[in-house]
Amino acid sequence: RKEVEQDPGPFNVPEGATVAFNCTYSNSASQSFFWYRQDCRKEPKLLMSVYSSGNEDGRFTAQLNRASQYISLLIRDSKLSDSATYLCVAYSSASKIIFGSGTRLSIRP
Amino acid sequence: DADVTQTPRNRITKTGKRIMLECSQTKGHDRMYWYRQDPGLGLRLIYYSFDVKDINKGEISDGYSVSRQAQAKFSLSLESAIPNQTALYFCATRGTRGPGGTGELFFGEGSRLTVL
Numbered sequence: 003r004k005e006v007e008q009d010p011g012p013f014n015v016p017e018g019a020t021v022a023f024n025c026t027y028s029n030s031a032s033q034s035f036f037w038y039r040q041d042c043r044k045e046p047k048l049l050m051s052v053y054s055s056g057n058e059d060g061r062f063t064a065q066l067n068r069a070s071q072y073i074s075l076l077i078r079d080s081k082l083s084d085s086a087t088y089l090c091v092a093y094s095s096a097s098k099i100i101f102g103s104g105t106r107l108s109i110r111p
Numbered sequence: 112d113a114d115v116t117q118t119p120r121n122r123i124t125k126t127g128k129r130i131m132l133e134c135s136q137t138k139g140h141d142r143m144y145w146y147r148q149d150p151g152l153g154l155r156l157i158y159y160s161f162d163v164k165d166i167n168k169g170e171i172s173d174g175y176s177v178s179r180q181a182q183a184k185f186s187l188s189l190e191s192a193i194p195n196q197t198a199l200y201f202c203a204t205r206g207t208r209g210p211g212g213t214g215e216l217f218f219g220e221g222s223r224l225t226v227l
Contacts, residue, residue: 010151034214045201045218046154089153093214097167099144103153 005029006092008102016110019080023105025090026072032092032100035066035073040087040104049075049088077107085109114138117202117219125227130189132222134202142205143185144216145169145177147198154201160185192226199223 008025015021027035035052050057052064052073063076077084090102115136124130134143142161146154156169160179174196176188189196202219 006153036214038216043221045220046216047218048215051214091216097156097159097161097169099156099216101146101154103151 003028004103006090006100006102008090008105010103010105012106012108014108014110015080017080017082020076020078021080021107022074022076023088024072024074025102027092027100028071029092029094029100030071032094034093036091036093037064037075038089038091040089046089080109082109082111113220115202115204115217115219117200117222119222120220121223123225123227124192126193128192130192130224132187132200132202132224134185134187134219135183136204136217137183138204138206138217139182140204140206140217141182143179144203144205145175145185145187146201146203147171148201149198157187194226197224197226
């Protein structure tokens with residue numbers, strides 16, 4: 003079983019829709035969580051951090067549920083430019099940084 | 112200019128050849144990482160370094176070696192390349208203070224390696 007698991011998608015949604023992804027992690031020692039965005043053939047870039055109290059940045063909301071060991075990302079009013087792969091990341095230590103395999107999102111006009 | 116620079120960006124080589132991928136950074140970060148990305152497998156850690164001369168194996172270090180001769184430079188070598196090392200390789204840095212202290216990884220643009 004992978005330590006960080008994501009639905010690979012693809013999620014294909016119309017512009018303006020709300021879409022949500024979940025990511026589960028198996029290591030209860032994981033301390034910090036992040037969502038990264040990766041455009042096709044590009045490097046990953048930090049999208050946002052994830053906190054138990056929730057974290058909102060514009061149209062994006064991230065949430066952590068430690069009891070169930072999952073994190074979520076909600077995108078409201080999706081734009082064509084949101085099309086990308088979204089990577090869930092769990093940090094257990096400075097060296098143990100585990101990436102999920104990514105969820106591919108495609109926004110259609 | 113990019114804060115994390117990888118060279119070469121693309122390389123095609125033959126089985127058995129020695130290949131070096133280079134990474135340099137201008138962010139002043141102590142921590143540097145090498146990852147490989149394969150379709151459906153996400154990013155997997157090859158090696159990481161927390162300081163000059165500090166080298167640590169990641170989850171898939173077999174067949175690879177690294178060198179950290181300066182804080183700003185971290186190179187990855189494939190001593191004898193094989194076809195299943197065909198992948199996209201990323202170098203990343205992470206600081207321990209300031210904005211990077213939040214844990215953000217800063218990636219280079221990637222090096223696409225094809226081993227025939």
